[in-house]
Amino acid sequence: MRGTVLHAARDIRVEDRPDPTIEQPTDAVIKLAATCVCGSDLWPYRGVDNVDKPMPMGHEYVGVVEEVGADVRSVKPGQFVVGSFFASDNTCEICRSGYQTACVRRESAAPTGAQAQYARITLADGTLVATREMPDDDMVPGLLAASDVLGTGWFGAVVAHAGPGKTIGVVGDGAVGLLGVLAAKQLGAERIVIFSRRPTRQALAREFGATDVIEERGDDGVARLKDLTGGLGAHGVIEAVGTQESMMQAIRSTRAGGYVGYVGVSHGVELPGQELFRSHVHLHGGPAPVRRVLPALVDLICDRVIDPGKVFDLELPLEEAAEGYRAMDERRAIKTLLRV
Ligand SMILES: [Zn+2]
Numbered sequence: 001m002r003g004t005v006l007h008a009a010r011d012i013r014v015e016d017r018p019d020p021t022i023e024q025p026t027d028a029v030i031k032l033a034a035t036c037v038c039g040s041d042l043w044p045y046r047g048v049d050n051v052d053k054p055m056p057m058g059h060e061y062v063g064v065v066e067e068v069g070a071d072v073r074s075v076k077p078g079q080f081v082v083g084s085f086f087a088s089d090n091t092c093e094i095c096r097s098g099y100q101t102a103c104v105r106r107e108s109a110a111p112t113g114a115q116a117q118y119a120r121i122t123l124a125d126g127t128l129v130a131t132r133e134m135p136d137d138d139m140v141p142g143l144l145a146a147s148d149v150l151g152t153g154w155f156g157a158v159v160a161h162a163g164p165g166k167t168i169g170v171v172g173d174g175a176v177g178l179l180g181v182l183a184a185k186q187l188g189a190e191r192i193v194i195f196s197r198r199p200t201r202q203a204l205a206r207e208f209g210a211t212d213v214i215e216e217r218g219d220d221g222v223a224r225l226k227d228l229t230g231g232l233g234a235h236g237v238i239e240a241v242g243t244q245e246s247m248m249q250a251i252r253s254t255r256a257g258g259y260v261g262y263v264g265v266s267h268g269v270e271l272p273g274q275e276l277f278r279s280h281v282h283l284h285g286g287p288a289p290v291r292r293v294l295p296a297l298v299d300l301i302c303d304r305v306i307d308p309g310k311v312f313d314l315e316l317p318l319e320e321a322a323e324g325y326r327a328m329d330e331r332r333a334i335k336t337l338l339r340v
Contacts, residue, residue: 009047056113090126141309151290160236185209
């Protein structure tokens with residue numbers, strides 16, 4: 001098969017790879033319909049995360065089940081499936097409490113890499129969700145978004161306590177931040193304020209439900225948000241970047257007693273204890289347990305209630321994955337979909 005491999009910083013190649021096979025009785029092999037490049041793939045791509053050996057890339061996937069292991073019961077060949085980036089058994093005590101990304105059996109869901117023609121999916125029963133029927137082609141991007149960025153933005157909105165009467169701030173205008181806006185809207189938030197400087201992203205945020213856009217960053221951005229909220233700050237803020245600046249902007253934009261849902265992969269963030277102590281802000285986040293909400297998200301997409309697929313503003317064939325990475329690295333694209 002053809003698959004995407006990162007050899008060194010900014011050296012991404014689509015090359016011949018071994019066809020994945022069933023290795024464990026709990027595995028499935030899927031034929032990808034589409035896959036995509038994640039903002040988190042840019043950390044190793046840019047050399048921020050070390051690449052010491054060739055790394056098969058990709059953890060977002062939708063496709064049709066080709067083959068299942070002997071113990072797999074919940075999905076069967078021919079079904080169209082979506083899954084999350086971490087595999088989970090969905091039966092342990094941690095999974096049952098809604099934290100599938102901390103499953104006691106957690107492992108990479110697509111160890112062979114999902115930016116490929118085929119992928120081996122681990123713990124298939126607990127990881128994959130099948131659609132009711134074969135989705136229309138135009139639903140594929142939305143279902144693919146559910147695999148990670150929608151589920152992640154949704155978790156951020158849930159833990160930021162988005163709901164009726166609430167003002168929710170969103171730090172980060174990448175795919176997760178934008179879909180955090182969509183999630184906050186679906187959860188009933190009254191006012192949704194996104195920090196963004198880029199007109200195309202501002203427009204998509206408004207389409208997804210943002211009521212206000214703040215172009216300032218850092219303390220200036222915090223001051224603007226406080227102006228909009230009677231000096232108090234937002235009830236909750238979704239942090240979807242993962243840097244020191246974005247994390248502090250999220251905490252400082254949140255009112256006393258409010259909630260920060262941090263879902264940007266944390267890089268070099270150090271929290272000042274005393275400021276946190278005085279802030280009365282709740283912090284909760286981490287790798288989003290996408291599997292918790294995946295069945296509900298799949299239904300919302302298949303019923304055409306939401307269309308998170310709009311975050312893909314560049315579509316390329318798998319063979320052109322390198323250009324997909326470049327476009328996201330240079331911020332020419334919000335998110336690249338790769339058709340397989
Ligand atoms: Zn589990």
